[in-house]
Amino acid sequence: MSDRLLDDLVESLRCLPGVGPKSAQRMAFHLLQRNRDGGLRLAELLRQSMERISHCSVCRNFTESPTCGVCSDSTRDASKLCVVESPAELAAIEKATDFRGHYFVLHGKLSPLDGMGPEQLGLDVLTHTLDQGLAREVILATNSTVEGEATAHYIGELVRSRGLSVMRIAQGVPLGGELEYVDGGTLSHAFAGRMPV
Amino acid sequence: MSAGRDNLVPAFLLHSRAFRDTSLIVDLLTPGHGRVSLIAKGVRGGKHSRAMLLQPFKALHVGWVGRGELPVLTTVEEARSDFNSARLQGQALACGYYLNELAWRLLPANEPAAELFACYLPTLLALNETSRDVALRHYEITLLRQIGYAPVLEHDIDTGAAIEPDKRYCYRIPDGPVSAGEHDPAQISGAALCAMAELSFGNETLLREMRDLMRRLIHHHLDGRELESRKMFRMFGNLPQSGHG
Ligand SMILES: [Zn+2]
Numbered sequence: 001m002s003d004r005l006l007d008d009l010v011e012s013l014r015c016l017p018g019v020g021p022k023s024a025q026r027m028a029f030h031l032l033q034r035n036r037d038g039g040l041r042l043a044e045l046l047r048q049s050m051e052r053i054s055h056c057s058v059c060r061n062f063t064e065s066p067t068c069g070v071c072s073d074s075t076r077d078a079s080k081l082c083v084v085e086s087p088a089e090l091a092a093i094e095k096a097t098d099f100r101g102h103y104f105v106l107h108g109k110l111s112p113l114d115g116m117g118p119e120q121l122g123l124d125v126l127t128h129t130l131d132q133g134l135a136r137e138v139i140l141a142t143n144s145t146v147e148g149e150a151t152a153h154y155i156g157e158l159v160r161s162r163g164l165s166v167m168r169i170a171q172g173v174p175l176g177g178e179l180e181y182v183d184g185g186t187l188s189h190a191f192a193g194r195m196p197v
Numbered sequence: 198m199s200a201g202r203d204n205l206v207p208a209f210l211l212h213s214r215a216f217r218d219t220s221l222i223v224d225l226l227t228p229g230h231g232r233v234s235l236i237a238k239g240v241r242g243g244k245h246s247r248a249m250l251l252q253p254f255k256a257l258h259v260g261w262v263g264r265g266e267l268p269v270l271t272t273v274e275e276a277r278s279d280f281n282s283a284r285l286q287g288q289a290l291a292c293g294y295y296l297n298e299l300a301w302r303l304l305p306a307n308e309p310a311a312e313l314f315a316c317y318l319p320t321l322l323a324l325n326e327t328s329r330d331v332a333l334r335h336y337e338i339t340l341l342r343q344i345g346y347a348p349v350l351e352h353d354i355d356t357g358a359a360i361e362p363d364k365r366y367c368y369r370i371p372d373g374p375v376s377a378g379e380h381d382p383a384q385i386s387g388a389a390l391c392a393m394a395e396l397s398f399g400n401e402t403l404l405r406e407m408r409d410l411m412r413r414l415i416h417h418h419l420d421g422r423e424l425e426s427r428k429m430f431r432m433f434g435n436l437p438q439s440g441h442g
Contacts, residue, residue: 161437
């Protein structure tokens with residue numbers, strides 16, 4: 001009964017990806033033995049983050065403000081809008097390329113048998129953004145899987161019907177490859193070699 | 198149950214979902230084992246060649262080991278095929294997902310489905326053609342026959358009399374056709390039933406009658422669950438026209 005708290009801590013740490021029972025126990029012991037300050041700080045930041053970070057009302061990326069840093073940065077080029085599947089892919093593009101336009105984060109892709117449709121991807125928010133009239137060029141940077149391509153095709157049609165130009169990142173990325181894991185050089189190359197579709 | 202130690206098994210991926218941190222649970226359509234659920238270990242998160250192969254509509258050869266709940270995928274290779282899944286876009290792609298969803302939901306696991314497997318690739322190939330509706334009806338009938346619910350199309354189930362092309366019938370779901378009274382709803386022509394029995398689909402009107410009947414039958418076998426792929430089909434149909442084709 002007296003070790004209930006420790007057991008719960010180990011069990012809770014397992015909600016992190018890649019953390020099994022052994023590593024969870026190691027983490028718990030490490031924090032208790034060597035880094036209680038770090039543990040307290042982590043606990044406090046986790047609590048604040050889970051409560052305060054939500055989606056940017058314009059691009060749906062994670063942010064603690066109503067509008068994220070990218071969307072409210074007036075030095076960025078709002079005429080270019082890059083659509084990505086996940087925040088991790090946005091980060092990969094920011095790091096590997098010189099793209100300094102705006103983004104839209106889908107938090108997924110069309111996944112017909114799993115009920116992921118336009119609504120789940122926030123495409124109503126995207127069409128609202130497009131109808132504001134700032135974007136002139138939309139770059140579709142979804143993955144080159146069957147579902148990523150279907151997503152690109154669908155959004156491409158939405159964009160085209162508004163008379164805007166649609167680009168697809170070059171397919172240097174192999175089928176099934178996830179952008180997040182593609183090395184910076186390849187990603188930069190794929191981005192620079194984007195083609196109208 | 199192991200397969201493909203010596204000879205790999207032909208397969209198409211019906212559905213996959215994330216499992217734990219780096220694995221996938223894949224449902225495959227195979228001729229000898231019908232629908233097979235396997236765990237593909239360590240294929241997510243990175244440039245794993247197996248993850249790139251485990252895509253829908255790709256002709257594969259696979260091998261697996263293990264019994265029980267979740268056998269383990271050991272080998273996956275791309276099969277030589279004339280079909281390129283990139284050709285499927287929009288509503289044709291939604292139809293491809295429809296084939297997968299039907300087999301995924303209706304095929305029992307680990308029971309041979311050679312007839313349906315043989316029908317799968319030709320149906321995929323027809324999805325961009327004008328013969329798409331015919332191919333879809335053929336696939337649906339083959340699937341129902343494969344799971345032991347072949348629709349009765351040749352005789353009146355009350356009287357046993359042969360179906361007459363110029364009479365009207367009511368199809369009692371799921372049993373079969375009976376001759377229709379004047380005010381019975383959801384009637385189907387004898388001509389449509391005969392055409393479906395022979396898999397020869399003459400004109401638009403007959404095709405529509407057959408589509409409606411198959412939809413009711415499949416709805417019944419799905420216990421009324423709505424198909425997600427049908428939502429996708431409607432979604433692509435509702436896209437605004439861009440004027441670029
Ligand atoms: Zn934003």
